Amino acid sequence: MRILFCLLLALAALPARADLNVFATVPEWAALAREIGGDKLRVYSATTAFQDPHRIEARPSLLAQARRADLVVAAGADLETAWLPLVLRDSGNAAIQPGRPGYFEAAAQVRRLDVPAVVDRAHGDVHAAGNPHIHLDPRNVLKVGEALSARLAELDAANAAAYRAGYAAFATRWQAAVARWEKEAAPLKGMPVLVHHASFAYLNHWLGLVEVGALEPKPGIEPTASHLGALLAQQQAKPARMVLRTAYQPDGPSRWIAGKTGMPAxxxxxxxxxxxEAKDLSGLFDDTVQRLLKAAR
Amino acid sequence: MSKKLTALALLLAASGVVQAEDGDLAAIRAQIDEMKKTYEQRIAALEQKLAQAEAKTAPPAAQPMPAIEPAPAATSAASGFNPEVSLILQGQYRNMKQLDERGITGFVPAGGHDHGAGEIEDGSKRGFSVNHTELVLAANIDPYWRGQAILALIDGAVEVEEAWFQSLGLGQGIGLKGGRFRSGIGYLNEQHPHMWDFSDAPLMYQALFGTHGSYAQDGVQAKWLAPTELFVELGAEAGRGAAFPGTDRNGNGRGAAALFAHVGGDVGVAHNWRAGLSWLTTEARNRAAHFEGVAGDEVEGAFSGSSRTWIADFVWKWAPDGNPKYRNFKFQTEYFQRQERGTLAVDDNPDAYRTRQSGWYAQGVYQFTPNWRAGLRYEQLDSGTRDFGSHAATVLVEDYRPKKASAMLDYSWSEFSRVRLQYAQDKSMLGITDHQITLQYVMSLGAHGAHKF
Structure with missing residues (x-):
């Protein structure tokens, strides 16, 4: 009898919870949702920093999470095109379909860089909507945060004030932090760099780093010996100071180029x-700026 | 008693059913509503004034942050509504034994999938050959439905492989599909040949559904995804049931029905899995097949009765840190059991006929660099019990366990292009060991959609 009551209690308690389930496709937007919503949200991140968000599979656990989500926060600009559309369609969840308030795309909130004039796979894995790695310009994070807090307030009117306050507090901290990062990173301006993939377009744009080449011959195509050789030759004419990669990219190509040229990988x-060190969003930028400064020394 | 009461009170509170019936409260609410209304009117008036003032003055105040503005919306040409189009090019060079008629000993041939008299079936073609060219058209129809058609193009013929619509907005975990579609039974059944890890379908699928290697029918499918952390999906299908092992009976009601259940999830960040159990029931009327006779002759038989198939499937995938781009491993296995019951007519003389057959395959594919993958597959069928009744006197009934072992190595330049070399030792026919070598290409052009797990 007591078990039955407990069960009933549990069932009755379910609809009364005000928590929103947020399904973020990438860790940066999961972190942003946590900054804004705090304990009002239950946030799930579909990927970790060690996973290439282009190449994730529509695995069963993602479907199960999407089924229960009230809001999907996607990076957008075709970043998740290999898995997210399938997850959304097969989730049986009407609220999170594109076009509904429960579907939010971060890249749609900002101006994208590298929008290709020609969309042709001969140029590799190009994104028709432009480079989707928008979060490494912290000013974009603020724009996305503003739109995201408005969306959260729309979906969960009862906690609208909390989301607005959460965003306002975040924005104040963030603006101060951006000013600090910009000041710290001032010596990096104009520094030529190589990148593994076009993951850092917005970071470079923000800090004024000059991308002189990518280890991938075409976006999404793995580095080849001949292409790396060409980059090495280019080093004479357009010398780069360092070569950048993410945690999910292999270190081999960067290390090879670093070994040949003496530049830090x-x-x-x-x-x-x-x-x-990158425990949260500000940790991400703190550590990014520190690592760049250390390498530039 | 008191425990029960507190529980009840809690329950009421939790559901938010507590209602204050106080007259004073109602009055206060009315007052607040009134105040809200007047304030809203005032604010609206102020906003209008502000807008007018802004319109008069020159450009708006400078932004506090020199951030990048949102990109302008995509141009809205009518062609923007065109469906996503993709085309699959697939073909091979195959080296294998010359056999008059390929089949699987102990299993009724599915009648195949030939394109006109005298044509050689896809699975029997030696030397160079091109498979069907698959043309895929897909798009959201409106906010509620999505549609997809897959057309198989081959000389002089276009076959509608799939043509279905799918619900987008039903909610509650419910998904509806209608039209012609590959059934959700098993694991490999829904996958088209360009997604296979080997150049041919497992013997099990060939025995179950013919050389096409999948069961498709015209009908409806309903799926339900449970709102749990563990992936639990239940599905049911009803359809025409015209394909092997059934026959087209052109009747009212359902010709075939299928049920399936899938569970799955993650184990840590690096492992994920899915397991399933499926059931298919269909009926055949005068399904023609020829059997080897005891006198070395050929005996024509026509089966009428029911055909029921169980399939159990399991898939397990591993990738370091859950990042499959550079290295990953996939293990997949399926087991089936089929029972057929009814009558077999030989020379217009029907008699009882019963079979109970089974089989399985298991395969592992390891991607060891972004470009290279290697895989092994082993499969075995069991001709099981076959009761031909009085026809046992004319039909040769042999117990046999067809076996096949395959190894493959493939190279992908990108997600869209792949070549594969496969060697198979095929003992699916009694007394014959066929060493098959296949060099195959698979190319995907255009808006290639996401693949299922």
Whole structure:
């Protein structure tokens, strides 16, 4: 009898919970949702910093999580095109379908860089909507945060004030932090760098780093010996100072180029959790700036 | 008693059913509502004034942050509504024994999938050959439905492999599909040949559904995904049931029905799995097949009765840190059992006929660099019990366990292009060991959609 009551109690308690289930496709937007919503949200991140978000599989656990989500926070700009559309369609969850308030795309909130003039797979894994790795410009994070807090308030009107307050507090901290990072990173301006993949377009744009080449011959195509050789030759004319990669990219190609040229191979956290220091969004940028400065010394 | 009461009170509170019936409260609410209304009117008026003032003055105040503005929305040409189009090019060079008629000893041939008299079936083609060219068209129809058609193009013929619509907005974990579709039974059944890890379907699928290697029918499918952390999916299908092992009976009601259940999840970050159990029931009327006679002759038989199939499947995937791009391993296995019951007519003389057959395959594929994968597959069927009644006197009934072992190595330049070399030792026919070598290509053009797990 008591068990039955407990069960009934549990069932009755379910609809009364105000928590929103947020399904974020990547760790950076999961972290942003946590900053804004705090304990009002239950946030699930579909990927970790060690997983290439382009190449995730629509595994059963993702379907189960999407089924229960009230809001999907996607990076957008085709980053998750290999798995997210399938997860959304097969989730049987009407609320999170594209076009509904329960589907949010971060990249749609900002101006994208590298929007290709020609969309042709001969150019590799190009994104028609532009480079999707928008979060490494912290000013974009603020824009996404503003739109996300408005969306959360729309979905969960009861906690709207909390989301607005959460965003306002975050924005104040963030603006101060951005000013600090920009000041710290001032010596990096104009520094030529190589990158593994076009993951750092927005970071470079923000800090004024100059990307002089990518280890991937085409986006999404693994580095080849001949392409690395060409980069080495290019080093004479356009010398780069360091080579950047994310935690989910292999270190071999970076190390090879670093070994041949003497430039440092720099692992950047890229997203929350990519390094032990990048515990949250501000940790991500603190660590990114520190690692760049250390390598530039 | 008191315990029960507190529980009840808690229950009421939790559901938010507590209602205050106080007259004073109602009055206060009315007052607040009134105040809200007047304030809203005032605010609206103020906002209008502000907008007018802003319109008069020159450009708006500078932004506090020199951030990048949102990109303009995509151009809305009518062609923007065109469906996603993709095309699969697939073909091979195959080296194997010359056999008059390929089949699996102890199993009724599915009648195959030939394209006109005298044509050689896809699975029997030696030398160079091109498979069907698959044309896929898909798009959201409106906010509620999505549609997809897969057309198989081959000389002089277009076959509608799949043509279905799927619900987008039903909610509650419910998904509906209608039209012609590959059934959700088993694991491999829903996958098209370009997604296979080997160049041919497992013997099990060939025995169950013919050289096409999948069961598709015209009908409806309903799926339900449970709102739990563990992936639990239940599905049911009803359809025409015209395909092997059934026959087209052109009747009212359902010709075939299927049920399936899937469970799955993650184990840590690096491992994920899915297991399933499926059941298919269908009926055949005068399903023609020829059997080897005791006198070395050929005996024509027509089966009428029921055909029921169970399939159990299990898939396990591993990738370091859950990042499959560079290295990953996939293990997959399926087991089936089929029972057929009814009558077999030989020379218009029907008699009782019963079979109970089974089989399985297991395979592992290891991707050891972003470009290279290697895989092994072993499979075995069991001709099981076959009761031909009085026809046992004319039909040769042999117990046999067809076996096949395959090894493959494939190279992918990108997600969209792949070549594969496969060697198979095929003992699916009694007394014959066929060493098969296949060099195959699979190319995907255009808006290639996501693949299932």
């Amino acid at each position: 720099v692992l950047l956290p890229y997203t929350v959790g990519g390094t032990p």
